[in-house]
Amino acid sequence: MVQPLNRFKESASQTAGPYVHIGLTPNFSEINGVYPHDLGSSMVNDKTRGKRIAITGRVLDGTGTPLRDALVEIWQADADGLYNSPSEMRGAADPNFTGWGRCATDMVSGEFRFETVKPGRVPFNDGRLMAPHVTFWIVARGINIGLHTRMYFGDEDAANAEDPVLARIEHRVRLPTLVAEPVEGGYRFDIHLQGEKETVFFDI
Amino acid sequence: MSEGMLSNRKPETGAFFQRDREWHPQAYTPWYKTSVLRSPQKALLSLDNTLSEITGPVFGHNILGALDNDLIHNFAKPGESAIGPRIIVYGRVLDERGRGVPGALLEFWQANAGGRYRHKKEGYIAPLDPNFGGCGRTITDEDGGYVLRTVQPGPYPWPNGPNDWRPAHIHFSIFGHGFAQRLITQMYFEGDPMIPLCPIVKTINDPAAISDLTAALDMSATTPMDSRAYKFDIVLRGRRSTLFENRLEGN
Numbered sequence: 001m002v003q004p005l006n007r008f009k010e011s012a013s014q015t016a017g018p019y020v021h022i023g024l025t026p027n028f029s030e031i032n033g034v035y036p037h038d039l040g041s042s043m044v045n046d047k048t049r050g051k052r053i054a055i056t057g058r059v060l061d062g063t064g065t066p067l068r069d070a071l072v073e074i075w076q077a078d079a080d081g082l083y084n085s086p087s088e089m090r091g092a093a094d095p096n097f098t099g100w101g102r103c104a105t106d107m108v109s110g111e112f113r114f115e116t117v118k119p120g121r122v123p124f125n126d127g128r129l130m131a132p133h134v135t136f137w138i139v140a141r142g143i144n145i146g147l148h149t150r151m152y153f154g155d156e157d158a159a160n161a162e163d164p165v166l167a168r169i170e171h172r173v174r175l176p177t178l179v180a181e182p183v184e185g186g187y188r189f190d191i192h193l194q195g196e197k198e199t200v201f202f203d204i
Numbered sequence: 205m206s207e208g209m210l211s212n213r214k215p216e217t218g219a220f221f222q223r224d225r226e227w228h229p230q231a232y233t234p235w236y237k238t239s240v241l242r243s244p245q246k247a248l249l250s251l252d253n254t255l256s257e258i259t260g261p262v263f264g265h266n267i268l269g270a271l272d273n274d275l276i277h278n279f280a281k282p283g284e285s286a287i288g289p290r291i292i293v294y295g296r297v298l299d300e301r302g303r304g305v306p307g308a309l310l311e312f313w314q315a316n317a318g319g320r321y322r323h324k325k326e327g328y329i330a331p332l333d334p335n336f337g338g339c340g341r342t343i344t345d346e347d348g349g350y351v352l353r354t355v356q357p358g359p360y361p362w363p364n365g366p367n368d369w370r371p372a373h374i375h376f377s378i379f380g381h382g383f384a385q386r387l388i389t390q391m392y393f394e395g396d397p398m399i400p401l402c403p404i405v406k407t408i409n410d411p412a413a414i415s416d417l418t419a420a421l422d423m424s425a426t427t428p429m430d431s432r433a434y435k436f437d438i439v440l441r442g443r444r445s446t447l448f449e450n451r452l453e454g455n
């Protein structure tokens with residue numbers, strides 16, 4: 001026998017289910033009057049520094065049908081590459097930028113939309129700079145544990161080419177699944193849960 | 205957002221312990237039919253945490269309203285209250301090292317006492333309770349403790365198999381201190397015979413992991429002549445300590 005490590009086990013994930021919006025975006029679900037507004041519905045204000053962008057997209061199932069009951073959260077650095085988090089030790093992030101957004105996909109079109117700013121570059125663990133990116137977390141009915149992925153920017157070829165995380169993708173044909181297409185006013189990023197274009201999801 | 209609650213703790217910059225993917229449900233669980241077309245089929249890309257996962261948003265108590273953790277009253281008309289067995293749910297949010305997680309945002313949602321959700325797409329014949337919305341939230345205290353008040357939700361049938369029912373449950377969403385800790389789970393109730401029959405519960409392989417999601421009746425925490433109490437602790441991923449300060453954080 002050896003000494004026990006005395007680790008607790010993380011609580012097991014369970015699906016967010018079909019009614020996740022009651023809990024996380026109640027005003028969107030027409031449960032009004034409990035909270036003044038839905039958390040994460042606004043990431044920026046008039047004073048936020050950086051280039052304004054909108055990120056739009058859909059989450060698609062194995063038949064290519066958009067999920068109309070998904071919930072998407074994003075987390076990103078500010079325009080200078082700093083996170084608005086107590087664990088950010090490199091400096092103070094823009095106080096007018098939360099870095100965190102939450103959006104229910106539209107009940108008809110399945111679209112999500114975030115009004116945000118383009119993030120700056122953040123160092124990887126060895127000090128090299130990662131390319132600008134936005135962390136995505138997707139939950140929905142039928143998804144047993146929230147899915148983590150990243151969105152990179154289609155107009156950042158040079159930075160993307162030296163990104164240490166993108167470099168880890170063995171099957172290079174899958175790399176475009178993480179790259180958002182520049183469109184008028186921002187970027188478009190579709191997430192494919194399955195199929196030929198299945199998005200690269202992370203175990204982080 | 206504010207870091208008020210965390211002020212007398214050293215900032216945490218370590219990477220999180222790896223997730224035990226055998227303990228969590230697999231993505232593809234065909235007996236839970238919706239998972240079939242919504243489960244990634246390719247292997248996940250394993251990655252040590254970077255700053256993007258080690259950091260995360262933190263929420264201050266200033267976002268909370270007085271009734272946010274009281275589902276009996278937070279949607280009810282003045283002087284009225286939700287119908288159903290009144291319960292207190294309390295516990296702690298811990299990390300895998302057993303330390304309380306202060307300042308964690310908990311959001312919860314549930315069906316009413318009849319098993320009906322207040323939702324457009326919900327078609328169960330059980331009636332809505334005009335005084336029950338079904339959502340609440342709170343932020344853990346300095347020790348990771350939290351408490352909420354609600355009515356015990358009813359079990360409900362759902363379209364999967366011809367006669368599948370969910371056990372009584374409360375959905376919980378938890379924010380710890382890093383985005384990699386993000387978790388959604390469900391709380392079940394001690395003694396509910398519906399637990400082992402549920403296809404969603406059965407997405408979890410290990411019976412110990414199911415026990416860990418099952419709240420214990422705690423008669424010592426009840427409010428006499430008012431509410432019974434259930435204790436539900438939640439465990440989030442723990443962090444590696446930064447053993448060598450001269451190394452880059454997270455590595």
Ligand SMILES: [Fe+3]
Nearest residue numbers: 017370373375
């Ligand atoms: Fe439910």
